[in-house]
Amino acid sequence: MEELLSEDERRRARAAAPGTHEGLRQRRPRAEQERDEAQEETRQARAGQQQAEAARAAAERAAANVRAAAREAERAHRQGIRPVIMPTRAEYEAAKRRLEYREGYFHFAVAGVAGSGKSSLVNAFRGLHNGADDPHVARTGVTETTERITRYLDPNEANPFVWYDIPGAGTLSVPDWQYFNDQGLYIFDAIVVLTDSRFTATDIAILQNCERFQIPSYIVRSKSLQHIQNVLNDMPRVRYEEFETRWERARSKYMAETQKNVSANLLQAGLPPQAVYMVDKEVLLEIAEGNNPEETIDEFRLVEDMLLEARNRRVDASMIPDALAVTTYLNSAASNIAGAFTT
Structure with a gap:
């Protein structure tokens, strides 16, 4: 019995060995999982990069607005123009x-x-x-x-x-x-x-x-x-x-x-x-x-x-x-x- 079991185990081991049909079938789910994980990491990295670029663009626009407001304030000051004040309700x-x-x-x-x-x-x-x-x-x-x-x-x-x-x-x-x-x-x-x-x-x-x-x-x-x-x-x-x-x-x-x-x-x-x-x-x-x-x-x-x-x-x-x-x-x-x- 031990010899039979050992033989069965040896057959299963050979079947699951790399390069065999059974081995490839067992390894496919793991490969797909690893691929999905890699794709998710890539997607997250790309999303993070896009968010960083959007934040940088927003910061640049805000800085440009501040500079423009400063220039306008300086121009208004030179020309004696007072700021617009809207009345409250x-x-x-x-x-x-x-x-x-x-x-x-x-x-x-x-x-x-x-x-x-x-x-x-x-x-x-x-x-x-x-x-x-x-x-x-x-x-x-x-x-x-x-x-x-x-x-x-x-x-x-x-x-x-x-x-x-x-x-x-x-x-x-x-x-x-x-x-x-x-x-x-x-x-x-x-x-x-x-x-x-x-x-x-x-x-x-x-x-x-x-x-x-x-x-x-x-x-x-x-x-x-x-x-x-x-x-x-x-x-x-x-x-x-x-x-x-x-x-x-x-x-x-x-x-x-x-x-x-x-x-x-x-x-x-x-x-x-x-x-x-x-x-x-x-x-x-x-x-x-x-x-x-x-x-x-x-x-x-x-x-x-x-x-x-x-x-x-x-x-x-x-x-x-x-x-x-x-x-x-x-x-x-x-x-x-x-x-x-x-x-």
């Missing part, structure tokens, strides 16, 4: 309470440099004469008379508008760089940026913030009839030229130069192209009083655009208690203005 709500923002109304701010005629424009939009003995009239003067934001309801109760006369930037009490945030201009539904004889860095700053906060803005150049007269006075006379022809030439020159100046400033500031409305307060006053003045520039277009913007942004039953009444009024006003163009 608490500051936003506090500004709305302070300025008596009311849902269902459209809130217009008239802003710009000191002495550009903001108070006169607020009066003209509401059909009020400067200096009238009326508590609703915004105070005007040669020097900057608005020392704090003043809120004015439209005297016509059918108009869902509230007008704000904003202190002029550039005064000692209102530094240019903090003008927009300090005045809480980010709460308004639309902002009129009023310019006079120049387009300033303050105007650009306001427009940049309007773009940032997605607030509709209107670039308005005031005192336009006087500016046209100044251009006319400086123009060389052409023999036998009628006054109306000279006036039209001066008007065209003034409008072209104003639009060119504004476009150049917008391009330099990295802002999209935007129209400039050239107006005169006396003409706006006549329109507000229901008249159809003979000499106009962009006054009708400005009023129409502002009314249409108000309708598009505020005719919403969830925001306006009586949306139908507001829609009816704005449609009627826009129709009257459109009719004035054709008369």
Whole structure:
């Protein structure tokens, strides 16, 4: 028996020996396991390498961003540009309470440099004469008379508008760089940026913030009839030229130069192209009083655009208690203005 068992054992040993069919069959699972383990090690090594490369790339991007931010901060410091400061939710709500923002109304701010005629424009939009003995009239003067934001309801109760006369930037009490945030201009539904004889860095700053906060803005150049007269006075006379022809030439020159100046400033500031409305307060006053003045520039277009913007942004039953009444009024006003163009 021992001899038989020994013989069996010898046969099994020979069968399992390397190179035999049985030996190869028994070794295959181990080889496959070793191969799988090697592949897993390779995969893990490759994954680790990819993670390391991704981390290195992220670190390089972060470092590049830091360097770019440092360069931008240095450039801004050299140019006197202040950092952009976004208001917090608490500051936003506090500004709305302070300025008596009311849902269902459209809130217009008239802003710009000191002495550009903001108070006169607020009066003209509401059909009020400067200096009238009326508590609703915004105070005007040669020097900057608005020392704090003043809120004015439209005297016509059918108009869902509230007008704000904003202190002029550039005064000692209102530094240019903090003008927009300090005045809480980010709460308004639309902002009129009023310019006079120049387009300033303050105007650009306001427009940049309007773009940032997605607030509709209107670039308005005031005192336009006087500016046209100044251009006319400086123009060389052409023999036998009628006054109306000279006036039209001066008007065209003034409008072209104003639009060119504004476009150049917008391009330099990295802002999209935007129209400039050239107006005169006396003409706006006549329109507000229901008249159809003979000499106009962009006054009708400005009023129409502002009314249409108000309708598009505020005719919403969830925001306006009586949306139908507001829609009816704005449609009627826009129709009257459109009719004035054709008369």
